[in-house]
Amino acid sequence: MKDINELHKLANRIRGVALTLAHNANESHSGGALSMSDILAVLYSEYIDLDLVKKEAPKRDRVILSKGHCCASFYAILAEVEILDKDELMQNFAKNGTHYFAHVSHTLLGVELSTGSLGHGLPVACGMALGAKKSGLNFKVYCIVGDGEMNEGSNWEAIMFAAQHQLDNLCLIIDKNKMQALGDTKDILCLDPMPEKLAAFGWDVEDIDGNDIEDVISAFECFKKHRSGKPFVMVANTIKGKGVSFMEHNLKFHYSAPKDDELKQALEELA
Amino acid sequence: MRTAFINQLLEEARHNERVFLLVGDLGYHVIEPFAAEFPDRFMNVGIAEQNMAGVAAGLAMTGYNVYIYSIGNFPTLRCFEQIRNDIAYHKANVKVVSVGAGYAYGSLGATHQATEEIGALRTLPNMVVATPGDPVEARAIATLSANYEGPMYIRLGKAGEKIVHEEEALSLKIGDIVALRKQDGNRTAVLACGNILASAKRQIEEEQLPYDLYSVPFVKPLNKEQLRAIVANYPDGLITIEEHQRSCGMGSAVVEQLNDMFAVGEIANYPKVRRVAIPDEFAEVVGNQEYLRKIEGLNL
Numbered sequence: 367m368k369d370i371n372e373l374h375k376l377a378n379r380i381r382g383v384a385l386t387l388a389h390n391a392n393e394s395h396s397g398g399a400l401s402m403s404d405i406l407a408v409l410y411s412e413y414i415d416l417d418l419v420k421k422e423a424p425k426r427d428r429v430i431l432s433k434g435h436c437c438a439s440f441y442a443i444l445a446e447v448e449i450l451d452k453d454e455l456m457q458n459f460a461k462n463g464t465h466y467f468a469h470v471s472h473t474l475l476g477v478e479l480s481t482g483s484l485g486h487g488l489p490v491a492c493g494m495a496l497g498a499k500k501s502g503l504n505f506k507v508y509c510i511v512g513d514g515e516m517n518e519g520s521n522w523e524a525i526m527f528a529a530q531h532q533l534d535n536l537c538l539i540i541d542k543n544k545m546q547a548l549g550d551t552k553d554i555l556c557l558d559p560m561p562e563k564l565a566a567f568g569w570d571v572e573d574i575d576g577n578d579i580e581d582v583i584s585a586f587e588c589f590k591k592h593r594s595g596k597p598f599v600m601v602a603n604t605i606k607g608k609g610v611s612f613m614e615h616n617l618k619f620h621y622s623a624p625k626d627d628e629l630k631q632a633l634e635e636l637a
Numbered sequence: 638m639r640t641a642f643i644n645q646l647l648e649e650a651r652h653n654e655r656v657f658l659l660v661g662d663l664g665y666h667v668i669e670p671f672a673a674e675f676p677d678r679f680m681n682v683g684i685a686e687q688n689m690a691g692v693a694a695g696l697a698m699t700g701y702n703v704y705i706y707s708i709g710n711f712p713t714l715r716c717f718e719q720i721r722n723d724i725a726y727h728k729a730n731v732k733v734v735s736v737g738a739g740y741a742y743g744s745l746g747a748t749h750q751a752t753e754e755i756g757a758l759r760t761l762p763n764m765v766v767a768t769p770g771d772p773v774e775a776r777a778i779a780t781l782s783a784n785y786e787g788p789m790y791i792r793l794g795k796a797g798e799k800i801v802h803e804e805e806a807l808s809l810k811i812g813d814i815v816a817l818r819k820q821d822g823n824r825t826a827v828l829a830c831g832n833i834l835a836s837a838k839r840q841i842e843e844e845q846l847p848y849d850l851y852s853v854p855f856v857k858p859l860n861k862e863q864l865r866a867i868v869a870n871y872p873d874g875l876i877t878i879e880e881h882q883r884s885c886g887m888g889s890a891v892v893e894q895l896n897d898m899f900a901v902g903e904i905a906n907y908p909k910v911r912r913v914a915i916p917d918e919f920a921e922v923v924g925n926q927e928y929l930r931k932i933e934g935l936n937l
Contacts (some may be wrong), residue, residue, distance in 0.1 A: 480722070480726060480727065481722075483722055495695075500678075500701075501701075524691065527682060
């Protein structure tokens, strides 16, 4: 395993790439891209067999980014682990005529599902997890959703389904950055206490600090050893805009791309 | 028709290990033989159609040919965005199967009347729309769909539809328009789709109408060459008939296709087309299928 410091640096590196992409293309959704960067760094460094992904092998583990609007840091980690070409990503993101859509696109290697409309990833992840068991391929499925996204009823249909059918090869990661498009999640459709709700639905729950590398590793280790017959969820408590002082818990960066001086300061803070 | 379809699907599943059937807690007295013979490739996912469509897409992405089955609007309109994004956009190998086309569940009210879903589903890229008109066509489409890789919508009737085709088994290609009744000297062709096909045939026979009859088992795609040949043979034009809203169903698809062919010179004359369909309204009274067809004017 890479040391904690190295993973921390990787997470900040993909934050820097994500912000540079958003800046260059004048695209939004930086805050939610930053909040999940530590999770992406750990997941792709330690738990995904990258060769199988590159070969699109049937038994590869699947990662679904259901909060597809936060694709910038997702593309960034795929480039860091050399699934995508970094130069191509930097040149093409959100540019006319390319496949680097500003919501994750399955036309790119390493992206299993195009998302953007919320509440779509988890049902598809359930289907994949079921298929993994039925076919004997026995791969694992990771699905990353936002906590605002948990407003969507389709997620709760899938939460019941996964427990009913004992999809213990499914790992749901809720990036609980506590904000959604028009404000704080608790003021819009409060889902607290989320760990207790999910446990009541029959899931094994790890309630972690999703911006703490050690906490994230211990949660993935739990899932790796996990064979309880229950689906697994990590409620990852994070900070929207994490890592850049003026972006943290700031709704502006759900919408605005960082300007020249903002990008400069952000990259200095992340260095 | 639904039993003919599911029984044929069961037959396909016997030699095709990729066939997987999901139902949305519906199918009493229809799906039991499939469930009993293939418990590993059958699942009642509960009353949760958005999840059913998403699960189907995910299962298909692991190699299965997944059928989702429920009544009329539930596996279609209720989860339309899942069908659009997760199934059609990804070209997932999913077959959306609805039962109770049109007014088949007429007395249950507007919620159970499937009268707009052809229109919705045929707008989706990558989607084939199949509308079998009798149990023979339903069986043929079950076989065809089991061997077809990609999204398809299959709109079934209910139970007890009359058999219209004389042959027991029919081999269909996607897009086929099938001639059912032809008589020398007829100058008008009727194109019918879905379970109103038998009723159109009966009316032509009983009233000795001078019309030839064609079944349209696929609203999308329509076979252009076959349509062009039909137009060329009937100087008095076409009548389309369906149990669906006029604005967006089979008749619309025919008119759109003819229009586009005329615009680029692929047909020399634009035929007269009378469209028999539901006139942009919900049925306001209780009625069984026959009754509602009558009050909505669904006859030739």
